[in-house]
Amino acid sequence: MVTVTIDGHEVQVAEGTNIVEAAGKAGIEVPTYCYHPGLSVVGQCRICFVEIEGQPRLVTACSTPVADGMSVLTGSERVKEARAAVMEFLLENHPLDCPVCDQAGECYLQDYSFEHGLDTTHMVDERRTFPGFERRLIGPHVVQNQNRCIQCTRCVRFTQEISETSDLTMKARGNHSYIDTFNSEPYDNPWSACAADVCPVGALTVKEFRFRARVWHLEETPSICPGCSIGCNISLGNLKGIVHRFVPRHNPEINGWWMCDYGRFLAEGLNDRDIEQPSRADAQSEERAEMSWAEAIDEVARLIATGSDVQAVVSANLPNEALLLAKKVLADHLGARVLTPINDGEKHKIKNAQRQWIGSVDSHANSTGARLIGLPTGDQDALVKFLESSNGPLIVLDNRAHPWLATDAAAAALKGRPLIVLARTHTPLSRHAAVVLPLASWAETEGTYTSSTGRVQLAQRAFFPKAGAKPAAEALLLLGARLEAGTDPNLTPRAMFEELAAEVPAFAGMTYRRLAGEPGVPALGFEEVAHVG
Amino acid sequence: MEPILLRARGETNSRSISTYLRLGGYGALKKAFIMDPAAIREEVKNSGLRGRGGAGFPAGVKWGFVPQDSPKPKYLICNADESEPGTFKDREIIHVDPHMLIEGIIIASYAISANTAYIYIRGEFVEEARILEQAIAEAYKKKYLGKNILTTGYDLDLYVHRGAGAYICGEETALIESIEGKRGLPRLKPPFPAVVGVFGCPTVVNNVETLACVPHIIERGAAWFASIGRPRNTGPKLFCVSGHVNRPGVYELPLGVTFREIIEEHCGGMRDGKALKAFIPGGSSAPVLPADKVDTAADFDAVAEAGSMLGSGGLIVMDETVDMVWALENLLTFYAHESCGQCTPCREGSDWALDVVRRIRRGHGRPEDIETLQRIARYASQGMTICPLGDAFCGPITSFLNHFGHEFEAYIEAATPAPRKKLPILPVRSGRGTFGL
Amino acid sequence: MTPVHTEPLQVTPPAEVAEVHFDDDMEKRIREILKRYPTKQAAVLPLLWMCQERWGWTSPGIMNAVAERLELAPAFVEGVVTFYTMYQTEPPGKYLLQVCTTLSCQLCGTSGLVDHLKERLGIDFGETTRDGRFTLLDVQCLGACGEAPIIQVNNDYYTELTPEKLDQLLDELV
Ligand SMILES: Cc1cc2nc3c(=O)[nH]c(=O)nc-3n(C[C@H](O)[C@H](O)[C@H](O)COP(=O)(O)O)c2cc1C
Ligand code: SF4
């Protein structure tokens, strides 16, 4: 550790830390464009100039490591002058089309030009343009406007160092250099949209988000990606109960600063809902009859009582709290046989901040949690066998717990059984279920998930469930109360998590506070479980 | 002064190894091999030889920066990129006496314990690359290169690496990137190439002319070399003279000769009897000097004192007919074309300055343009950029404005408002390869 | 003016270099080149040169083949190709007329040459004559300013040119 002084504040940082990071530790932001903590340092944009006391020349903070006893000034007159000059150079050719730019609100150029720029620009000459590169879809997800590019090469470095696809490059040179792919072929890799994330200006933007909303209107909620077992940290952007986007949220141990396109573009799917209220099948017609939750829970209790061999399918996409309740209410109290189906799904991978790849083990956000909590798991064959082994009532939490459940085959196989299904959107199975309960979406659910690397992480609720929907845990609490399972019907997610921490050894000692402060809290004894699982 | 670097000029078959051997060539190498590498470094240091590539850094000192205890292989690179406008001396050495260069390379490599050396030559020099390849082949045949050179146990391989059209690759770290197969973007320094150079290994980069001096220093001693020229500015120097003189060309003269002597005595005076208006003393990046500085001594320190630099020794002579606004526009066209584009001040500044000067010359200047140019020159230089290319175009801007500001003002006074649209660009900025958008 | 006979470029039409393979001779040459450097990447420039000599220009197919041979991303190779001005990314004419437009040459009469060339050939910089004979390019200082004005035709320097000498030269270039 070395001690440095930044604008008079002393901080201790590890040797080799650069001045940008050291200043950040002192709570001081040094403006940067080309520097990105997840990418190599190139020191190209020159906006991060700072003064080291006693040194005649300004240095770029991103490329200068601190030394013990160093005293750095980030706002001296000389620094301000240099920064204003760099801003002026950058704006000299920048289109200043902020009103129609998608990056507005998230643009470092816009931010810093307020803070560090000059009020007048000396530029009277025509700005540089790149005809043909001004609104170009360069791949399935990314739109390019080269006129806005500030040649920071972050996107190029992303594809070289993180995605390892090296599909973006800087072509030509000097003031006319521009970003392109080989032979202008589509820019398509599994993480392609991250190139737009790292773009500090509006030169690369995400097609799916273009013109959807102004960034500053969005409400951002810390969440976890629902796409697979890796558990990338995301920020869920929503506006008035509509999910507009996922963007990666930094977690050094899991996803670094990144996420894959597959996960990212699940965002809009969260808005789908065709089940708004509890309903029951109507013997007379195809139409389902809506009812209240109270009626629905009564009906569920009645159905459960109609048979002896009760089964439950519990989704590995549900948070730890719901899984624990499923175990307590359905397995332990009711004596139902429970299975958590596991679908391997498409493989995904992501790089953490140490640039190690983490691969998905299955397509569920919480299969590890299910195992740690002690729910039996099985693949599709096991699921089919499990379901064949009984004719009794079946509780499905939820109808998309496994892709097979969503098929016509599943609906046919389970025809005639008393079916209770939690669902947000209909599948063949839910259309004919005796009772359907509206399930809250990922964005409407607060809960913790355990990643396949054994890290427990919190996804916050972005907004209250719409219509009559409830998170699975709440539905289980209502059912538990109705069945006198001894569960407290008023438990908050936080209290449920405390219960989990108290009761399940793998979660011992965990608190919400720790979840907020750590990059996922490692589950105890996880290695063994992973091995067994 | 007796010719040293160009002693073979005029010999028939001057490039062949037999001519070189006849003139005593590769004698210095034999002498060097019985010296300790450290002693060679010391000798070169004592000779006062300063780099001839532009920066004038003492060669022996640079060699001393190579960490001798490093377990990594070491490399020597000969910089034959010669792209600074007004400079064409390295080409002359290659044409006249390639073996002198090769001998210098071998001695320098031995002095820094390098076993591989590259000559990075600009892509346009196709013939020169061929000359070098041929000379290298001869040297291999005679066992001056390869394994166990002259049975000393010392190995050295020497390869020619061709550039492909980029001035910036003359800058030593851009050159290194280019050898590594990348875009020629200058690196952040530190680390300096002597510590982390090509392929991550200690590397010395020296100019052709610098290396060509080395055999002479070894053969005739540091004291002899230091006796030519003036203290701190020792040795012979090749001056390349171009522009409005009667006999442009490469002249080998001791450092310290005055520019007047060069122009009037060696180059036969001004062409068509016109008067001298201005001269650029050290390649286009050197600040321009007005005619009244023509008695300045042509050495590193004296030229610096006069407000310019000796640079590569490329003297560009301009007579009274030259429009200095036009001349600056021409130079800025070069720099805007050659800026690598990675750092903001140079990339934007070079192009912006060009736009402004071009507009002035087209008769649409504005009073505030002068200040804009001064601001650009101030903020695209002096440590604001990654490499000295920023300084290389800012020096001209500042000096043209200082000495010939009245010409810019005259244009501006006679100006009409600029049309809204950009005029077609003249002369065209480049072949379609680079700006094919 | 250097008394040489400049060979025309053998420019392969785009369709024939959409995909290229290295023959045995080229492979042999590649192995020689690779021996010079500790990394494969360092062979990018030499390989591109070899290809441009063979096929007359540097098509995307060539960049791809070079990338594959050196285990690099094609986009990386294209980034390198376009950084340098001498790799021709479009098929040029048989003779590349590369006119130095930098200061020393301009002081010695380049603009007269350029006007003459443009008029005689009916093309501007960056263009190729209809008959595919000439491509006119403006280039920066060629490092031979003492013999200004200079035009590099393919690999050869033609120095101290005048419009008359230029006419004579153009007549010879068939
Ligand atoms: C933009 C730029 C271009 C340069 N071009 C050349 C060049 O063409 N030839 C050269 O020898 N040095 C050139 N240099 C200087 C080199 O960076 C380096 O200082 C030199 O090769 C060192 O050799 P020396 O010490 O023998 O002079 C250039 C420097 C800069 C900043
Ligand atoms: S100063 Fe110019 S040439 Fe040098 S690194 Fe910066 S942009 Fe490139």
Ligand code: FES
């Ligand atoms: S952030 Fe430091 S130079 Fe760009």
Ligand code: FES
């Ligand atoms: S200016 Fe034309 S060769 Fe140097």
